Amino acid sequence: xxxxxxxxxxxxxxxxxxxxxxxxxxxxxxxxxxxxxxxxxxxxxxxxxxxxxxxxxxxxxxxxxxxxxxxxxxxxxxxxxxxxxxxxxxxxxxxxxxxxxxxxxxxxxxxxxxxxxxxxxxxxxxxxxxxxxxxxxxxxxxxxxxxxxxxxxxxxxxxxxxxxxxxxxxxxxxxxxxxxxxxxxxxxxxxxxxxxxxxxxxxxxxxxxxxxxxxxxxxxxxxxxxxxxxxxxxxxxxxxxxxxxxxxxxxxxxxxxxxxxxxxxxxxxxxxxxxxxxxxxxxxxxxxxxxxxxxxxxxxxxxxxxxxxxxxxxxxxxxxxxxxxxxxxxxxxxxxxxxxxxxxxxxxxxxxxxxxxxxxxxxxxxxxxxxxxxxxxxxxxxxx
Amino acid sequence: xxxxxxxxxxxxxxxxxxxxxxxxxxxxxxxxxxxxxxxxxxxxxxxxxxxxxxxxxxxxxxxxxxxxxxxxxxxxxxxxxxxxxxxxxxxxxxxxxxxxxxxxxxxxxxxxxxxxxxxxxxxxxxxxxxxxxxxxxxxxxxxxxxxxxxxxxxxxxxxxxxxxxxxxxxxxxxxxxxxxxxxxxxxxxxxxxxxxxxxxxxxxxxxxxxxxxxxxxxxxxxxxxxxxxxxxxxxxxxxxxxxxxxxxxxxxxxxxxxxxxxxxxxxxxxxxxxxxxxxxxxxxxxxxxxxxxxxxxxxxxxxxxxxxxxxxxxxxxxxxxxxxxxxxxxxxxxxxxxxxxxxxxxxxxxxxxxxxxxxxxxxxxxxxxxxxxxxxxxxxxxxx
Numbered sequence: 105x106x107x108x109x110x111x112x113x114x115x116x117x118x119x120x121x122x123x124x125x126x127x128x129x130x131x132x133x134x135x136x137x138x139x140x141x142x143x144x145x146x147x148x149x150x151x152x153x154x155x156x157x158x159x160x161x162x163x164x165x166x167x168x169x170x171x172x173x174x175x176x177x178x179x180x181x182x183x184x185x186x187x188x189x190x191x192x193x194x195x196x197x198x199x200x201x202x203x204x205x206x207x208x209x210x211x212x213x214x215x216x217x218x219x220x221x222x223x224x225x226x227x228x229x230x231x232x233x234x235x236x237x238x239x240x241x242x243x244x245x246x247x248x249x250x251x252x253x254x255x256x257x258x259x260x261x262x263x264x265x266x267x268x269x270x271x272x273x274x275x276x277x278x279x280x281x282x283x284x285x286x287x288x289x290x291x292x293x294x295x296x297x298x299x300x301x302x303x304x305x306x307x308x309x310x311x312x313x314x315x316x317x318x319x320x321x322x323x324x325x326x327x328x329x330x331x332x333x334x335x336x337x338x339x340x341x342x343x344x345x346x347x348x349x350x351x352x353x354x355x356x357x358x359x360x361x362x363x364x365x366x367x368x369x370x371x372x373x374x375x376x377x378x379x380x381x382x383x384x385x386x387x388x389x390x391x392x393x394x395x396x397x398x399x400x401x402x403x404x405x406x407x408x409x410x411x412x413x414x415x416x417x418x419x420x421x422x423x424x425x426x427x428x429x430x431x432x433x434x435x436x437x438x439x440x441x442x443x444x445x446x447x448x449x450x451x452x453x454x455x456x457x458x459x460x461x462x463x464x465x466x467x468x469x470x471x472x473x474x475x476x477x478x479x480x481x482x483x484x485x486x487x488x
Numbered sequence: 489x490x491x492x493x494x495x496x497x498x499x500x501x502x503x504x505x506x507x508x509x510x511x512x513x514x515x516x517x518x519x520x521x522x523x524x525x526x527x528x529x530x531x532x533x534x535x536x537x538x539x540x541x542x543x544x545x546x547x548x549x550x551x552x553x554x555x556x557x558x559x560x561x562x563x564x565x566x567x568x569x570x571x572x573x574x575x576x577x578x579x580x581x582x583x584x585x586x587x588x589x590x591x592x593x594x595x596x597x598x599x600x601x602x603x604x605x606x607x608x609x610x611x612x613x614x615x616x617x618x619x620x621x622x623x624x625x626x627x628x629x630x631x632x633x634x635x636x637x638x639x640x641x642x643x644x645x646x647x648x649x650x651x652x653x654x655x656x657x658x659x660x661x662x663x664x665x666x667x668x669x670x671x672x673x674x675x676x677x678x679x680x681x682x683x684x685x686x687x688x689x690x691x692x693x694x695x696x697x698x699x700x701x702x703x704x705x706x707x708x709x710x711x712x713x714x715x716x717x718x719x720x721x722x723x724x725x726x727x728x729x730x731x732x733x734x735x736x737x738x739x740x741x742x743x744x745x746x747x748x749x750x751x752x753x754x755x756x757x758x759x760x761x762x763x764x765x766x767x768x769x770x771x772x773x774x775x776x777x778x779x780x781x782x783x784x785x786x787x788x789x790x791x792x793x794x795x796x797x798x799x800x801x802x803x804x805x806x807x808x809x810x811x812x813x814x815x816x817x818x819x820x821x822x823x824x825x826x827x828x829x830x831x832x833x834x835x836x837x838x839x840x841x842x843x844x845x846x847x848x849x850x851x852x853x854x855x856x857x858x859x860x861x862x863x864x865x866x867x868x869x870x871x872x
């Protein structure tokens with residue numbers, strides 16, 4: 105039996121090897137510090153859990169429509185209005201099984217065999233793989249500190265070819281935590297639309313921003329696609345719920361795809377998510393956002409003292425993208441050795457593209473643990 | 489902006505038009521009888537709901553591994569042993585977001601651009617669409633009453649070509665409710681494997697069988713893929729949880745795909761599903777299975793009296809595949825007129841392939857409503 109060609113395009117995540125080794129060390133009784141995992145250490149806020157409990161107790165266990173319950177689509181639209189002052193027709197909002205589902209939907213709409221999609225290098229690796237899953241080719245545009253590791257309109261001009269169908273950007277971005285300015289997104293959308301293509305903006309980390317206002321690309325008009333998630337800001341990772349906002353004319357086609365790909369998003373999670381926008385929940389996650397900001401400042405300062413460069417100040421998500429060039433060897437080797445010697449797990453840049461001298465630190469641990477991690481890194485560096 | 493070619497291969501479901509019209513009639517106050525929906529009318533059994541409540545209350549809201557929690561993979565393996573007397577290594581079991589996720593996984597493993605997959609006509613329409621989503625071509629093999637609408641080894645010999653990579657069969661099947669005999673599955677697997685391809689057996693309706701033993705294709709060896717679901721037999725539709733059983737050597741590749749496609753199946757649903765195999769739950773669903781059997785006999789008898797042919801006796805699922813040739817016009821027209829005149833919603837054969845003189849009746853309503861539906865059909869026929 106022969107595998108489909110797409111399998112050969114999917115590189116294994118290096119972080120999986122790190123994670124496996126870390127788990128073996130934990131099983132052997134070692135106290136491993138995890139800075140490699142892209143998941144907040146906070147449980148889902150209690151009002152959301154309680155809404156989920158209520159939904160289950162009421163027997164909300166049957167299928168919903170493929171685009172989700174109208175109540176949730178309307179609640180998301182109201183949130184766009186109250187938080188961002190942007191009017192979004194609920195009919196444009198498609199609730200999906202995680203942001204993974206939303207990304208798959210929009211790529212399935214656009215990507216043909218040999219279609220090209222512009223992505224950033226560094227960038228979230230699953231995006232590349234989803235493009236190749238659909239028969240397309242991801243063009244991983246190298247982006248550096250000069251553009252805060254973001255793809256901008258001039259990149260579109262340079263890399264857009266006959267077969268290009270879309271560009272996918274993220275704000276805040278993984279692994280860099282940098283944010284696109286509204287003017288930059290506007291220029292990106294114009295550049296894509298002028299070429300008959302689409303701009304997809306990943307806003308999965310929306311809300312997790314520090315020292316800047318809450319923003320959405322939807323404020324800039326209807327001619328772009330926005331992917332979002334209840335996982336990160338609302339801390340509902342395990343519920344597998346996200347959404348896609350589409351220009352109105354493409355909703356019918358996306359609904360058809362959703363019916364065939366997923367049938368429907370999980371039911372109780374949808375009813376639970378209605379509580380995500382309540383004042384009590386928003387107060388909880390605002391406090392957590394401030395806590396993440398404290399961690400960010402703590403870790404960024406400590407890493408700088410250890411000689412790591414942070415060439416673009418992260419303004420969102422919960423990652424630091426740190427230049428480890430001063431170590432004089434590939435970051436992946438450093439990650440393996442650091443874990444073995446000091447039980448600190450970090451993700452090597454290799455997982456996000458070609459910047460193999462970089463590391464991604466996730467500040468998904470309390471400040472005192474981040475400090476302990478940096479002490480261990482210090483011990484490792486002076487002993488090396 | 490141009491859509492990907494796959495969009496043109498996805499026909500709209502006729503039943504969606506029926507459903508929409510039915511909902512409008514309901515909104516106008518009419519008492520519509522739904523025999524078109526492929527979802528049991530039973531809520532999730534209470535022990536499963538309670539396990540879900542407990543999981544949420546305990547804060548089980550974070551991501552799990554891509555293949556699901558070990559506890560659930562082990563519980564599914566134990567169920568194969570206790571119910572079917574088949575040993576399945578838990579490592580071969582990949583928990584997925586619904587059976588949709590399992591089908592997508594296995595097809596993504598096998599289907600390249602222009603690969604062919606043998607399916608049945610009639611068959612579940614999403615399967616065709618998933619194949620074309622991945623760039624492949626579904627070969628919809630016409631199957632008739634002579635093989636109980638099932639694909640058998642001689643069909644493989646006849647329709648397998650250079651580009652064929654797999655055959656997908658279902659037992660019990662949708663829309664026909666017919667079951668494959670173990671000898672037939674064995675011959676199918678041998679025919680596929682001899683050609684370097686794979687046999688995929690959809691056991692989504694496993695357990696919902698009438699007058700015959702519980703069976704699994706896994707009893708026949710490791711050289712096939714089995715797709716299953718918690719939706720139908722365990723009545724967990726809205727939880728979106730299924731699983732895939734693979735030959736051991738392909739699990740690593742499937743896990744890689746699952747990481748990229750879904751990240752992970754929903755967490756609380758996995759913990760809830762552990763209660764699916766408890767004696768209290770199995771007692772509830774056994775009573776419901778008997779109720780479905782009563783409905784099947786009631787509806788089959790009534791439809792026969794109304795002149796509908798049931799050329800292959802259904803032994804599973806909750807569907808009757810009825811020949812409406814005596815009406816002298818396409819079943820789709822009949823469905824629209826029947827709904828308008830008598831408020832009974834049925835799915836036309838068109839949705840499942842080329843047998844457009846057939847109807848699919850879902851017996852997902854209590855017996856007295858099935859009787860009322862048949863009275864209405866009678867009234868419609870005598871008035872027409």
